Amino acid sequence: MALLSLTKLLLTKAPCYANNPANLKVTMRNLMSKQLVYAQFGDPLHVVKYRECAIPKLKSTEVLVRMLAAPVNPADINTIQGKYPVKVELPCIPGNEGVGIVEEVGGNVQNISKGNKVIVTKPVQGTWRDIATFDEDVLMVVPDNLGVVEAATLTVNPCTAYRMLTDFQPVKEKGLVVIQNGANSACGQNVIQICKSWGVKNINIVRNRPDIADLKKYLEDLGATYVLTEEEVRSTTIFKEKKIEKPSLALNCVGGKSSTEMLRHLQHSGKMVTYGGMSRDPVIIPTSAFIFKNVSFHGFWMTAWNEKANQADKEKMMKDIITLMCENKLKGPAHKLVKFDQYQEALGNALTTKGFIGCKYILDFSCTF
Ligand code: NDP
Secondary structure: OHHHHHOOOOOOOOEOOOOOHHHHHOOEEEEEEEEEEEOOOOOHHHHEEEEEEEEEOOOOOEEEEEEEEEEOOHHHHHHHOOOOOOOOOOOEOOOOOOEEEEEEEOOOOOOOOOOOEEEEOOOOOOOOEOEEEEEHHHEEEEOOOOOHHHHHOOOOHHHHHHHHOOOOOOHHHHOOOEEEOOOOOHHHHHHHHHHHHHOOOEEEEEOOOOOHHHHHHHHHHHOOOEEEEHHHHHHOOOOOOOOOOOOOEEEEOOEHHHHHHHHHOOOOOOEEEEOOOOOOEOOOOOHHHHHOOOOEEEEOOHHHHHHHOOHHHHHHHHHHHHHHHHOOOOOOOOEEEEEHHHHHHHHHHHHOOOOOOOOEEEEEOOOOO
């Protein structure tokens, strides 16, 4: 009955089966899910629609989750646009990350119980809905005291930051310096906080803006050693004056001139890891970087890592990140919670190509249409 109090009795609506065609076989139950869906690729503001539809009866390995929050990430937008290299079947409920509370479990569910706080750990499960059924194996139970924003945004950016700081250079073990652009991105904020908790010095590049002093202070409070604008990074004397060692690891989510400038400061045999291309300009590498500096260039994609990684590495990463979060050493990104019925505000802001959004938009399901 508790679940019924969260939802409406189905009267006339048809069932929907997006993201889970197998549901066609099961009996419908009288529960309604409010959700976003798209049936064709294109401009998210046009192709993403709101609908209510029936929740089918739970299968034995499924879990019914009342969603609390789910972020709107650049990859979600690119997926809806049909520009992201992950295959989705249409119609599709968008959203790759999210957190919720378990309302009910199927008969063969082993490790999840009613009342657990859970996050969705695999992509393309469709998190932009208030009530959802997921297979047990795409969920992970997280501590009750983990913050909603931290939990909702855990699997993409904190994991990406953690891996990039772990898999390319021994920054923690050898105390190597890290430099990154797009440092105010959600991923960048995680890089800064993980560096701080690991004792790793970090140099952070952001674009100039009228409130640059506030942004610098925000990032310094998170643990940034230095925050420089893209103009300042060209003329900085911090290396000449030996205030800090040259970096051995550069993390690039911007591309274009920004990555070229960052590259100029890398140590001999340093590594640049590209994980995003927010400027939409290509990464340009001077020939001398290859020949005289022996710099190497790498790409990183969290989705690909997750597909190949062994369970032990995944568990260690999740445990380390959740521990940092529960110890308040790793907080969620600067964000704006947007009521689910105002989803177009979140989509519209996340769509802009010029940037300067200032925060991560997170859908908040604690509202009714
Ligand atoms: P956010 O929306 O939190 O941050 C976006 C960042 O991009 C901000 O720093 C913003 O800076 C900058 N930016 C936006 N537009 C431009 C522009 N035109 N030129 C230069 N900088 C710009 O994003 P996330 O942290 O969620 O993601 C950041 C990037 O990392 C994305 O490209 C995303 O796809 C990628 N990513 C990749 C992963 C992977 O596995 N490879 C995993 C996670 C993220 P400003 O405030 O100056 O606009």
